[in-house]
Amino acid sequence: MEAEIKLALDAASVAKIKKSPVLRPNAETEPVDDDHVDRYFDTPGFDLWKHGFALRVRSSGERHVQTLKGGGSALAGLHRRTELEAGVASETPDLDLFARQLKQAVPELARAAAGLQLAPEPVFVNRTRRTSWMLALEDGARVEVALDVGELQRGDKSVPVRELELEIKEGDPARLFQLAQQVHEHTPVRIENVSKAERGYALAHEDKPQAVKATPVTLKRKATLGEALGAIMLNCLQQMQANERLVATGDVEGLHQMRVGLRRLRAALAMVRDLIHLPEPLAADIEWLAGELGEARNWDVFIESVLPALPLTETHKPALARVEVAAREEAQRHHAKVRSAVGSARYTGLMLGLGGWIAGKGWQQAGLPQDGGLPPDPLAQQVRRAAPRLVQHASARVRKRARTFDLTQPENLHKVRIAAKKERYAREFFAALGHGKHGARRHDLLTGMQDELGEINDAFVAQDLVGQLRERVPQEEGLLGFIEGVLAMRALDALPRARKHVRNRLRDKARF
Structure with missing residues (x-):
């Protein structure tokens, strides 16, 4: 499961990020630019999206990669989700691969989806230039930095994309928050809890966002x-x-x-x-x-x-x-x-x-106050x-x-x-x-x-x-x-x- 923090930028901050005193000194590799086109596919009734998943085929030159991603959670910009990917022959999905990915990621949908048919046209398209490089931090953590600039398109509708992604490759995902705070101190950013897929699907159906009430807290009985x-x-x-x-x-x-x-x-x-x-x-x-x-x-x-x-x-x-x-x-x-x-x-x-x-x-933390006969570590x-x-x-x-x-x-x-x-x-x-x-x-x-x-x-x-x-x-x-x-x-x-x-x-x- 991948873990990454997404941060939204304004137009003026894009150039500053590439020269960030936080992100450049620890660079393990030089920045690499890559133009790619992401096509997102679903059924006519958006069955995948209703189950919290998105199917994407990313095309970069002659290379095409099919990815099924979703599930997990997003908190304070930290996204945790399942991501299954493999190379395919063209910019359209490989249906046999899709069936295998679906069975692995969403078995209940795969069982109920006999004859599930994807629409021939993508739901929306993401056209982006990605600048990416790898960081090697002092504590041993390794983080991939990706700066995405482009737009999401559906028909004649579009929205801009200006995002900075910090993905943990080695180390504790909590380390990403510290890194994001350091970036924010030098170049103000905004937390982006909404994925590109969510923004793209919003172009496809103009449902008005609804206020979100408190949801029940899930606790395991054996939890501390x-x-x-x-x-x-x-x-x-x-x-x-x-x-x-x-x-x-x-x-x-x-x-x-x-x-x-x-x-x-x-x-x-x-x-x-x-x-x-x-x-x-x-x-x-x-x-x-x-x-x-x-x-x-x-x-x-x-x-x-x-x-x-x-x-x-x-x-x-x-x-x-x-x-x-x-x-x-x-x-x-x-x-x-x-x-x-x-x-x-x-x-x-x-x-x-x-x-x-x-x-x-x-x-x-050490030195917690004790009262009422609590155990040494309450x-x-x-x-x-x-x-x-x-x-x-x-x-x-x-x-x-x-x-x-x-x-x-x-x-x-x-x-x-x-x-x-x-x-x-x-x-x-x-x-x-x-x-x-x-x-x-x-x-x-x-x-x-x-x-x-x-x-x-x-x-x-x-x-x-x-x-x-x-x-x-x-x-x-x-x-x-x-x-x-x-x-x-x-x-x-x-x-x-x-x-x-x-x-x-x-x-x-x-x-x-």
Whole structure:
């Protein structure tokens, strides 16, 4: 299985990369240019692509190579996937070879694909000039560098290709992150989690990208706690990165799901804060990104949920329209800040840093604090033994806040909500190990309480936003004052009910 990091470049960076002080001094070979044409084939119904695979015939002069590639994963630009290739006689696929490759890579499709017929014309074509050379790094790792410049074509549609690929040939794939960070420091790049095949197929069917929600974390019962934590954090990072393209378009749900992924990552780190210490620069950048996403999300909630639910009359409508225009302008301004943040060198550095820290198991460090009778290396214990303890600690924090905080104060109810959310996430992280009926009921309870307390928090956040709108539409003071009054009354009405639910439900001792 190949492992490579893909980095996207702008036009100005292409020439700089060839002279990079990071990539040239360690060159084991001189750069070689090669013009090639990649033709991607599939069935008329795109059966291969639906199973996560792509069939390519690469032609370079008189040489033709047929490759079936796919499966695996992409994280922070690091692509791991199956790749089966062999020489063929022409620029069209060898069907006997294709059948053998298919049987090896996707046996379930091969069994179901009796009579599977490829379309005679390629789905799309990639015309690229590749400049490649080999690096021999100081630690013994060997990396192939490939700079691709060209375009993907389907009919009269095309998209440019400007990519830098770093493929590990010898050594630990985690080493690629360090190398990519060094490249990024000298020549800003962007992580490319979307393969050329994905971009090419996007030309073939113009499906609108959809926001990606959290997917279940896959855990092996015999996994160690360290292995499980790596899988959990990768899962959170994948959700964040899967929504990057939508965030770049200003999509509201895409931003929401990226923020959920970041919240889950922060919850995972908080769950093991006594065992794992994230490097301070990464921790600071996580908080920076959380702030950028949070401000934009607050305005989205205000526009989509708060304003439509107000008990306004026909006489309010002209003023409401002006208030809504001002609110949307604020939302657009914050979405622009988010797009700038996600497209920034700082964000790329954060994603590469987190990817490298996770892939390199950066949490494996000496001198971990001990408590509660943990084994000498708490991360080496089996996750099925450690998970109940971590969930119980998260539950205990909820009970403590519900029992000791002054619940007449909205800010304290918000703190209870945050703790309940972290317990819910902890239960979801370890759901593959099984909750039992009690654990499932507890999860449902936490979800309901989070929603109820969230409505109160939304009302208080909205009051702050109304205050900001006064500066933009001071002439609508009457309506803004009315909105503030409605929000304040709703929060006050909901507070007693919320306090009662917290006392009666969240104080009970919860099992895993």
